[in-house]
Amino acid sequence: MDVFIELKNVTKKFKNISVLEGVSLSIPSREITAIVGKNGSGKSTLLKMIGGLTKPDSGQIIFQNGEPVRIGYVPEVTPVVIPFTPREYLTYMGKIRGLPIEWLQKRINSLLEIFHMEENQNTRIEHFSKGMKQKVIIMQAMLEETDLLIMDEPLSGLDLNAQTEFERLLISLKERDISVILTCHETRLLEKVVDRILVIHQCQITYTRNQHIQDEPMNRIVFELSNTVSLNLLREKVTIEKEKETSSGHRLIELSVSKEQTNKIVREFLDRGATIQLLAPLEGENDFYDSFKKGVEIQ
Amino acid sequence: MKGLLHYQFANYIRTHKYVPPVSVFIMILIINYTFIPNPILDSYSFTSLVLFFIMGWVTITILHAEDQGLQQLTILHAKNKSGYYLALVINCAFVGLILSIVAVVYPIVFHVFKPGLLTIHIVIGFLAHFSLVILSIALSLFFTRELVKSNVNSWWGVISILVVSLALAVAKADILKVKILTWILPPLRYSLEIMSVGDKFTSVPVLVYAQFAWIFIYSLILITIFIVVVSKSRKL
Numbered sequence: 001m002d003v004f005i006e007l008k009n010v011t012k013k014f015k016n017i018s019v020l021e022g023v024s025l026s027i028p029s030r031e032i033t034a035i036v037g038k039n040g041s042g043k044s045t046l047l048k049m050i051g052g053l054t055k056p057d058s059g060q061i062i063f064q065n066g067e068p069v070r071i072g073y074v075p076e077v078t079p080v081v082i083p084f085t086p087r088e089y090l091t092y093m094g095k096i097r098g099l100p101i102e103w104l105q106k107r108i109n110s111l112l113e114i115f116h117m118e119e120n121q122n123t124r125i126e127h128f129s130k131g132m133k134q135k136v137i138i139m140q141a142m143l144e145e146t147d148l149l150i151m152d153e154p155l156s157g158l159d160l161n162a163q164t165e166f167e168r169l170l171i172s173l174k175e176r177d178i179s180v181i182l183t184c185h186e187t188r189l190l191e192k193v194v195d196r197i198l199v200i201h202q203c204q205i206t207y208t209r210n211q212h213i214q215d216e217p218m219n220r221i222v223f224e225l226s227n228t229v230s231l232n233l234l235r236e237k238v239t240i241e242k243e244k245e246t247s248s249g250h251r252l253i254e255l256s257v258s259k260e261q262t263n264k265i266v267r268e269f270l271d272r273g274a275t276i277q278l279l280a281p282l283e284g285e286n287d288f289y290d291s292f293k294k295g296v297e298i299q
Numbered sequence: 300m301k302g303l304l305h306y307q308f309a310n311y312i313r314t315h316k317y318v319p320p321v322s323v324f325i326m327i328l329i330i331n332y333t334f335i336p337n338p339i340l341d342s343y344s345f346t347s348l349v350l351f352f353i354m355g356w357v358t359i360t361i362l363h364a365e366d367q368g369l370q371q372l373t374i375l376h377a378k379n380k381s382g383y384y385l386a387l388v389i390n391c392a393f394v395g396l397i398l399s400i401v402a403v404v405y406p407i408v409f410h411v412f413k414p415g416l417l418t419i420h421i422v423i424g425f426l427a428h429f430s431l432v433i434l435s436i437a438l439s440l441f442f443t444r445e446l447v448k449s450n451v452n453s454w455w456g457v458i459s460i461l462v463v464s465l466a467l468a469v470a471k472a473d474i475l476k477v478k479i480l481t482w483i484l485p486p487l488r489y490s491l492e493i494m495s496v497g498d499k500f501t502s503v504p505v506l507v508y509a510q511f512a513w514i515f516i517y518s519l520i521l522i523t524i525f526i527v528v529v530s531k532s533r534k535l
């Protein structure tokens with residue numbers, strides 16, 4: 001799993017309001033990540049920082065180990081009046097971006113295909129349903145080739161059908177190797193398609209987990225490790241979900257690994273002088289204890 | 300910039316917000332010229348003042364034409380907030396230019412003027428219209444939704460500033476004797492003074508052109524201030 005986006009110790013304040021304080025996390029590529037949190041918890045701010053629209057006060061956001069990433073950003077907007085057809089609107093936006101016309105037309109054709117909008121390409125957007133308008137808004141963010149699509153509250157105002165359709169769209173984007181980060185104020189929505197949920201709470205990303213209805217069971221592990229030890233080699237094998245400085249030059253590292261890999265990863269960390277702080281199954285902790293009890297009964 | 304200009308203009312046309320101000324203006328033109336013959340500069344002076352008010356209306360409708368959500372996206376694509384607003388101002392000026400030409404050409408085409416029309420009348424007539432167009436745009440910009448939250452205040456603001464400018468120009472009030480104020484207040488009165496000389500002249504002094512030039516410079520300064528202020532505001 002290669003790290004796609006890495007936040008290192010990111011802090012952001014508005015005047016007196018702290019939004020994020022020393023947040024570190026990494027997001028792997030080709031995944032759908034949902035950022036969840038209460039209103040005003042800083043979801044939009046985090047998205048804008050990842051999208052490069054605002055800068056963190058301190059800390060770093062690193063993409064793909066420094067290589068450029070092409071980002072499409074869909075702000076939280078609900079346009080009512082768009083007096084154009086999708087083709088007209090996308091052509092105007094492409095020209096405003098300064099894209100070459102021929103390339104632009106080809107791109108619009110393929111976007112219309114991806115979004116299943118070919119039949120509606122010459123209908124005025126005003127007559128569209130909320131879900132279809134949403135698609136146009138996403139398409140305009142993808143006019144240039146896109147590696148990462150950032151969407152702020154894409155589900156707001158969509159009815160159930162449109163939500164299901166949106167889920168399908170997310171899957172097809174993922175199949176095209178596009179990573180997606182979106183915000184959402186309810187955890188339950190999109191549960192089927194989202195790979196990873198980040199929860200913002202009190203200026204921290206408090207809980208991150210691979211949300212997959214996993215084929216394989218996962219373990220959560222927390223190590224304590226000296227700051228002098230480099231993790232670069234390990235980062236290629238696992239995704240570190242959370243890092244936190246502790247006193248005396250140590251840091252806490254949290255990660256999830258499949259059960260199968262757990263022994264191997266633990267060994268690698270122990271070889272580097274880490275100490276285990278926690279090791280527990282990620283989901284179904286009760287099942288784990290239940291099976292334990294059964295074992296006792298059999299004896 | 301070309302892309303922005305096209306898009307904003309097409310959007311303005313498609314939203315039909317141009318219909319009320321433009322049709323009101325055309326109606327006033329027709330009514331004004333129902334009786335013939337008409338004095339030349341007096342008529343132009345009147346229609347340029349009408350256009351001064353109509354352009355306040357046009358400016359607000361052009362700056363409010365795009366859906367506010369869409370506007371965010373367009374600015375993201377343009378990657379340049381000041382360019383976005385400059386394009387809007389240019390579109391206002393373009394509509395104003397067309398209306399100025401209509402106002403100047405209409406009475407000539409329909410032969411409603413007294414005899415004795417000279418090229419110089421047409422030049423002065425056009426300058427009178429177009430200078431007030433630009434001045435009106437410059438003043439009205441400050442009452443658009445970028446700076447004024449409520450729509451009602453936009454309309455009242457524009458009407459007030461335009462009326463006050465006119466009142467100050469006509470009143471020749473004592474405060475105008477304060478030198479500095481003549482530089483700060485909207486230079487509407489220059490146009491009115493120029494236009495009140497009657498039709499019997501064959502050439503105009505350089506000063507007249509200088510006064511028109513001042514109206515344009517004054518307006519451009521205001522427009523620049525507007526664009527700088529809105530591009531600095533961190534609304535996204």
Ligand SMILES: Nc1ncnc2c1ncn2[C@@H]1O[C@H](COP(=O)(O)OP(=O)(O)O)[C@@H](O)[C@H]1O
Binds near residue numbers: 014038041044046533
């Ligand atoms: N441009 C800004 N200026 C000042 N405060 C802001 C700005 N943007 C966001 N905030 C504040 O930062 C906090 C987080 O906002 P936001 O990221 O929009 O939250 P969310 O998207 O989770 O609802 C809020 O308290 C908000 O008031």
Ligand SMILES: [Mg+2]
Binds near residue numbers: 043045076153
């Ligand atoms: Mg938000």
